[in-house]
Amino acid sequence: MLDATRVREDFPILATGSDGRRLIYLDNAATTQKPRRVIDAVRQYYESSNANVHRGAYALAVRATELYEAARERVAGFVGAWGPESVVFTRGTTEAINLVATSWGRAHVRAGDSVVVTAMDHHSNLIPWQLLCREREATLRMVGVTPEGAIDQDDLRSALARGPRLVAFPFVSNALGTINPAAELVRMAHEVGAAVLIDGAQAAPHLPVDLQALDCDFFAFSGHKMLGPMGSGGLVAKPALLDAMPPYQGGGEMIAQVWDDRATWNRIPHKFEAGTPNVAAAVGLMAAMDYLDGLGRGAVAAHESALARGAIDRLGELDGVRVFGPRGDRSGVVSFVFGGIHPHDLATIVDQDGVCIRAGHHCAQPLMRRLGVPATARASFYVYNDVSDIDVLIGALRKAAALFRVSV
Amino acid sequence: MLDATRVREDFPILATGSDGRRLIYLDNAATTQKPRRVIDAVRQYYESSNANVHRGAYALAVRATELYEAARERVAGFVGAWGPESVVFTRGTTEAINLVATSWGRAHVRAGDSVVVTAMDHHSNLIPWQLLCREREATLRMVGVTPEGAIDQDDLRSALARGPRLVAFPFVSNALGTINPAAELVRMAHEVGAAVLIDGAQAAPHLPVDLQALDCDFFAFSGHKMLGPMGSGGLVAKPALLDAMPPYQGGGEMIAQVWDDRATWNRIPHKFEAGTPNVAAAVGLMAAMDYLDGLGRGAVAAHESALARGAIDRLGELDGVRVFGPRGDRSGVVSFVFGGIHPHDLATIVDQDGVCIRAGHHCAQPLMRRLGVPATARASFYVYNDVSDIDVLIGALRKAAALFRVSV
């Protein structure tokens, strides 16, 4: 396990308050807190290197451009991409998936085609495909989830039999904690000629990722979920695919030559980065990746997984707890319901002890419907959490039970 | 005039370096530097309030949400919008215009329709309309620019005679410094039933803006050009229009209810903010608006305009200078060519004296073609510049002339 007490010292927001209490932040699947190194990187960027990139002939703009492109290269290395040109910076996962659904999707998906998603996909990996399929009169096929919280392989095979254009799935489920067998799923999809998009929002922060080994076509991630600044993230894709895709947004930076009525496009990845990019976010993301590598990404994954299993064990001590998702290997996301108390009420009550958990549908309404619950409570762990956080959570849940006169 | 020496103290990057030199940053039309207050606001957000917004039941998420929505309200007030629900946060101007061209444009522009832009539009207010018109088999009509750098009113009238769906123009030209008669242009366009999009990228930072008085339909701006963080900015639009528009990107936050194959949308403005928003950027933007209001927006406009006129006078002292754009009332952008020396070479040479100017087409290739130059040099002024910056610029230009043996 990581030494979380030591790690917490790097995160200003997690410092113990003047009342002797500290923030027990267990909503890491939504967004993560930022280490001083990331906050400082953003500040330092603005204090010493801020300029618009790519178009400046002066030294300050050169420095900003070099930082921005260094961040791109760092991302490529961090996820094992095919090269820096395969990294398109976006605001996050949602924008990255919309880029693919719009640019690649509108070029490749025709009437009668099908696109496959799973019942555990986040709305961000569902709505863009709904919109595309509706526009194109294509079929959106949602593959089911087993009671253990895995993608239903039989159902997947039946969906693949139809020869879909694209298969989209989450590497790690933000609502169940399931770690999907991504390489195997990619192989199955490729066998029937489908392109593959992996929603990596919950993978990049938590697991070592090697896209070249996975061989997927598209990978989307969010920097704010991996200690990086808000507004950082990206699409990582095979360069040949990006090369062949039409642009997404039009504007500055993404053009080669412009006439009154038409234009030609810049090289990838710039073709997909219209407008002034968020250089500060890229610089902060670079610092976040450095920080995570400093902890060791295997260690991060093991730490979270151990905390999740520990939390599940401790929750099991309470009567009337139902935990969703797999029991064995899993990420640091633990979704549960407890004693007939609505998750919203749970979240409000544990917040009084400084515990931040999420309550709701976790942007996965189709999954909630299948689980037969309108909402779950979700504790999601990261590098600064430890078993003492679980203790406080369990204690707070007992208080909720007492308040609602539920026996535990 | 503002006391720029005093103002500079608020900008860490503009502090005098250890070599006794200071940065003379004259590329403000590309992006601006950030006052300490903005840098601190971002840092403080991460150190005390960072959480995902809208969906959290715990106090930290409530605080983040309140900050985010307060920033929205602040933007609405800053530009005289119709209400907070008319403000959609985007990464900047480019994304805001793409949103309109895609969502509103694809819903309203049909084969045979026309869309009007001007020859002084930035690529970001041109390419999205090119892409839309190409897709829809509509006509893109580019209105000319007079030798004085104004929108050609006769040509505009002839373009309007055709009854275009939409008229797009820049409030202030980033390449010429022209301040267009926006209210008058809106009125003309509305008379023929066209919707109006104003590219406010160079207006929001520099002029008092009152959208309700202007009565335009859409207004796009970038926070990074007005002392705010990169990644901040927005689309401001009449609520009834936003209400009727289909969504742009799909994902979390923008939905109401989601089923396997379809979904319903959240209220405006949330319908247009898919995915985790950049709360830190919004918070920083709020600080930037506070800072600008502290200086006084009329004072800011007067300061820049005086510097621009002063620079034009001083440039006139050099032989072989040609300044583009209007002579009288204008913004702080001064585009010029000098002595047959290529603007790129000028920018490199003046950079040696710490002067940052831009050289190139300024994302306005159609305008450059009309001006008959491949590129211009551009000095653009802001609140921290003063006449001493102009002195250094002129001195550096003289050195360039000496190097190229051009007599001045």
Next chain:
Amino acid sequence: MSGALAELYQQLIIEHSRSPRNQRAVAGANRTAEGINPLCGDQITLQLRVEGDRVADVGFEGSGCAISKASASLMTGAVLGKTLAEADALFEQFHQMVTSRADAPVSDAALGKLAALAGVRAFPARVKCASLAWHTLHAALAGGGAVSTESATE
């Protein structure tokens, strides 16, 4: 436990959330509306039978947290038998209460049992839970349809 929390989850609220009144379909309903809180999934369907200018019957169905259930239960109890004008007045008073500052006085006389929901004022994220049923009522009386609490101004 904090005082604010005890105030929020007071006896009456817990009791109404566990045994809500009028959680049922309404025979012969002639006004109906659906309310959702898109961000947490709370969902309520409200049915009313209005006879003349009176709420002759009212019932709700759906799922939600303790606050939204208790609020729906209390709301239906409060408007049953009232005139439409009286129901509207109650809506206004309730709205004013939950959007007032946490330490503002609450008029028990006007609000009766509804005053038990004043505790949400200390929990801004939960105000929407308390007002969902009322917004839905408002929509039903205004002609029906769907309402969503997101970015409602309270």
Next chain:
Amino acid sequence: MSGALAELYQQLIIEHSRSPRNQRAVAGANRTAEGINPLCGDQITLQLRVEGDRVADVGFEGSGCAISKASASLMTGAVLGKTLAEADALFEQFHQMVTSRADAPVSDAALGKLAALAGVRAFPARVKCASLAWHTLHAALAGGGAVSTESATE
């Protein structure tokens, strides 16, 4: 003036930029390519007449900064009359020079006058200006077409 600047804008560069050699169309051209630097608008059209395996004639047209003009002028001078293999080798050597560290030694023997462009190494934003002509040559010899310097790896 800084030494780096004097090195960049040395006599030979200024001279070639003001009076570029071979700035003209090529009669009977059988290889051609267009190069652009999309971010600053530099643009060059290169024409060659290749006879056998030799560059019998070469000329360029277009607009650009002093560095890109001087580079095109020096490039055309350097490859005129050379075999295609020799031109390719020069391309490699030039590429290596402009992408080397600013203080790395430059082989005058191999590069001749081209060595005058070594000054761009201290100005990363200008390396693209110096290499545009060479990339365009490379494209022309490789079969023609259009090249763009943006995000070229140097």
